[in-house]
Amino acid sequence: MKKSFLFLTGMLILSCGSSKIDESVTLQSEEAVQFDRSLMEVPKKADEINGINNAVSAVQNPFATATEIGAIMSFLASDELQGRDTGSDGIEKAAEFIENVFSNNNIKPYFDTYRDNLPDYDAPAFNVVGMLEGNDPALKNEFVIVGAHYDHIGLIAEENGDKIANGANDNATGTTTVLELARYFGKSKSNKRSMMFVLFTAEEKGLLGSKHLAQKLKQENLNLYAMINYEMVGVPLVGKDYLAYLTGFEESNMADVVNSYADQTYAGFLPKAKEFNLFKRSDNYPFHESFGVPSQTFSTFDFTNFNHYHKVGDELSEMDFVHMADLINKSIPVIEGVVNASTKEIKYN
Numbered sequence: 001m002k003k004s005f006l007f008l009t010g011m012l013i014l015s016c017g018s019s020k021i022d023e024s025v026t027l028q029s030e031e032a033v034q035f036d037r038s039l040m041e042v043p044k045k046a047d048e049i050n051g052i053n054n055a056v057s058a059v060q061n062p063f064a065t066a067t068e069i070g071a072i073m074s075f076l077a078s079d080e081l082q083g084r085d086t087g088s089d090g091i092e093k094a095a096e097f098i099e100n101v102f103s104n105n106n107i108k109p110y111f112d113t114y115r116d117n118l119p120d121y122d123a124p125a126f127n128v129v130g131m132l133e134g135n136d137p138a139l140k141n142e143f144v145i146v147g148a149h150y151d152h153i154g155l156i157a158e159e160n161g162d163k164i165a166n167g168a169n170d171n172a173t174g175t176t177t178v179l180e181l182a183r184y185f186g187k188s189k190s191n192k193r194s195m196m197f198v199l200f201t202a203e204e205k206g207l208l209g210s211k212h213l214a215q216k217l218k219q220e221n222l223n224l225y226a227m228i229n230y231e232m233v234g235v236p237l238v239g240k241d242y243l244a245y246l247t248g249f250e251e252s253n254m255a256d257v258v259n260s261y262a263d264q265t266y267a268g269f270l271p272k273a274k275e276f277n278l279f280k281r282s283d284n285y286p287f288h289e290s291f292g293v294p295s296q297t298f299s300t301f302d303f304t305n306f307n308h309y310h311k312v313g314d315e316l317s318e319m320d321f322v323h324m325a326d327l328i329n330k331s332i333p334v335i336e337g338v339v340n341a342s343t344k345e346i347k348y349n
Ligand SMILES: [Zn+2]
Pocket: 001, 149, 170, 171, 203, 231, 232
């Protein structure tokens, strides 16, 4: 998210498987059970049964765990990566790590290599772009992009002997979310539409990576259905009845649609996100501009639950891996719903 904007904000501010056991169900007499069972003898479609099984197993053995997430975050937000400034040695290490995760999980390069170079940047700068072809003969021609920026601001003014802006929340958390979703779909191959997993560079320099890629893919006439971006999802929202807020909430029906796929209210509206026009402040926006298709960002940073934005204090120790695992595991049926819907039901209003 662009610095100038949030500096202003800083100046201004500073200042839970909802498959709960239904307690109301009372033990019924054999006849009643008989009766119910006969009602339930309608043959269930394979999809429905699979859906139920997936939901049950997703609760019983969740895909993403706090331990795994902690391991990924420990590397991405480590001092060794020196705050992953665009063009730095630190971000190069992050890129190699991402490429390894992709190649180990059936995620192929979308271009000749994973690296989509920014032609006019004064240091080696590139997005990392992977793809997973869809399993449906028709829908595989349509794409869904799942993205996040992997750069941060590098070294900044020293504070208590520390000058590394580690960028744990901003945006090692979004990067980790995209990597875990890539790992899930690379294994399950449960996507009818084709998917592109993208880690953007130079977001902190003005959305340069996403602008470059959006324009390039538009020129190539990519059939883009939707773009879903993750930004600063390391700390849970407090006192909200939803898991993450969606930028540009009122622009489309994306929130309603994804909430229909989730087993709880996944997406919500944050008034501050509208007030500060966050819809335009992250890597979703260039895709909105180039394609005019629903391109929005999920975040859990609400300007009150995290005080280390663009500071050296944006460290691993501030992150909540249990929350991140919960968000990622609940994102799986949401993204599966988006990539498998028989029609493009997410639309701008
Ligand atoms: Zn950011």
